[in-house]
Amino acid sequence: MAQIVRSAGIDVSKECLDVELWPERDEPLQVARDEAGLKDLVAWLRERRVSRVGLEASGGYEREVVDALEAEGFEVALLNPLRVRRFAQAKGRLAKNDRVDALIIAQFTAVMIEAPAPKRRRELDTLSEHLLFRRHLRKGIDDCTNQLEHLRDAKLRRKVEAQRKRLQTELTAHDAKLAELVAEHADWSELARRMRTVPGVGPVLAQTLIALLPELGRLSRRAIASLVGVAPFDDDSGKRSGERHIKGGREAVREVLYMAALSAKRYNPAIAEFAGRMSGKKPKVIIVACMRKLLVILNAMLRDGQDWRQAKAA
Known part of the structure; x- marks a missing residue:
C-alpha cells in the first residue's frame, strides 16, 4: 500500500505555536514560540513522520520557526494568509481560532501545495528590513506633505515642515546605507548594476527586486508577472467578455515598480514606444502594462545574464 504523506499546519502567534496534522490526525500540539518550544516541535513532528509543514506569513514571527524546521531537514511551505482563508471559506469553515486555523493550514498544505517550496533566503533579511524602514520613512514624508496642503496655522506648518525636513x-x-548593504555582496552588486543599465531603473527598484523578488530571472514571463501582481486575469462568462483586472501579488514590489514605470515611460525608448502603441486606452491600463513590460525585460536580462544594450540588440 502507498504510504500516507502527513502534512502539518502551524498557526504562529507571538507567544505560541498551535500544530495540527492531516490527513491522519493526532492530538494537537501547542508549544511556546521559543528555543525550547521549537525543540519540542521538531521532536513531535519527527515522531509522527511529518514530511511537509505549512505556516502562514505572520509579520516576521514565523521566521524563527521556518529557520528551525529547515535546519532540521523539513520541507516548509510559507503560505499566503488570504489564500488559506479563502480555502477555509470554500470548505464552509467560518469559525476562526488558533486550533481551527492550524487544521486548515495543514489541510491546505496537503491539498494545495504540489511542489517543494524553495528554502527561505536568510541572507536577504537585513536588506528586506532596511527596505521596509525606507518605506515607512517615505510614507512619513508623504504624510507631512499632505498635511501641509491643508494646514493654515503658521506654528503647525513650521512643525510639520521641520519634521518633513528631518525625515528627508x-x-x-x-x-546610502542601502547602497552599502548591496555593495557588501558581490552577487547583489552585479545584479543591481545589470538592472540599472535599463533606463528608468534606479537603485531603489534594483534593491527591492533583489530582496523581495529573488525569483526574478528564474521564472517565465507570465509566472513572474503573476507573482508580482501585474498580470491581467480574465473575467469572461459565456458570450460576455469582461474587463481584465490585476489581483494579489507583492504589493511592496508593485509600488516601487509603478514609480520606475513612470520614469521609464519618459526615458526608456522601448517602454515609451510600447506605451505609445496603447494610445487610447485608460491611463491605468497603460501604466500597468508598462510595469509588466519593464518587469519582463528585467526577468529576461537576469535569466540570460545580459545588460540592457545586449538584451535590446538581441
Missing part, C-alpha cells in the same frame, strides 16, 4: 535627511542617509 534621514531618508538620504538611509539610502
Whole structure:
C-alpha cells in the first residue's frame, strides 16, 4: 500500500505555536514560540513522520520557526494568509481560532501545495528590513506633505515642515546605507548594476527586486508577472467578455515598480514606444502594462545574464 504523506499546519502567534496534522490526525500540539518550544516541535513532528509543514506569513514571527524546521531537514511551505482563508471559506469553515486555523493550514498544505517550496533566503533579511524602514520613512514624508496642503496655522506648518525636513535627511542617509548593504555582496552588486543599465531603473527598484523578488530571472514571463501582481486575469462568462483586472501579488514590489514605470515611460525608448502603441486606452491600463513590460525585460536580462544594450540588440 502507498504510504500516507502527513502534512502539518502551524498557526504562529507571538507567544505560541498551535500544530495540527492531516490527513491522519493526532492530538494537537501547542508549544511556546521559543528555543525550547521549537525543540519540542521538531521532536513531535519527527515522531509522527511529518514530511511537509505549512505556516502562514505572520509579520516576521514565523521566521524563527521556518529557520528551525529547515535546519532540521523539513520541507516548509510559507503560505499566503488570504489564500488559506479563502480555502477555509470554500470548505464552509467560518469559525476562526488558533486550533481551527492550524487544521486548515495543514489541510491546505496537503491539498494545495504540489511542489517543494524553495528554502527561505536568510541572507536577504537585513536588506528586506532596511527596505521596509525606507518605506515607512517615505510614507512619513508623504504624510507631512499632505498635511501641509491643508494646514493654515503658521506654528503647525513650521512643525510639520521641520519634521518633513528631518525625515528627508534621514531618508538620504538611509539610502546610502542601502547602497552599502548591496555593495557588501558581490552577487547583489552585479545584479543591481545589470538592472540599472535599463533606463528608468534606479537603485531603489534594483534593491527591492533583489530582496523581495529573488525569483526574478528564474521564472517565465507570465509566472513572474503573476507573482508580482501585474498580470491581467480574465473575467469572461459565456458570450460576455469582461474587463481584465490585476489581483494579489507583492504589493511592496508593485509600488516601487509603478514609480520606475513612470520614469521609464519618459526615458526608456522601448517602454515609451510600447506605451505609445496603447494610445487610447485608460491611463491605468497603460501604466500597468508598462510595469509588466519593464518587469519582463528585467526577468529576461537576469535569466540570460545580459545588460540592457545586449538584451535590446538581441
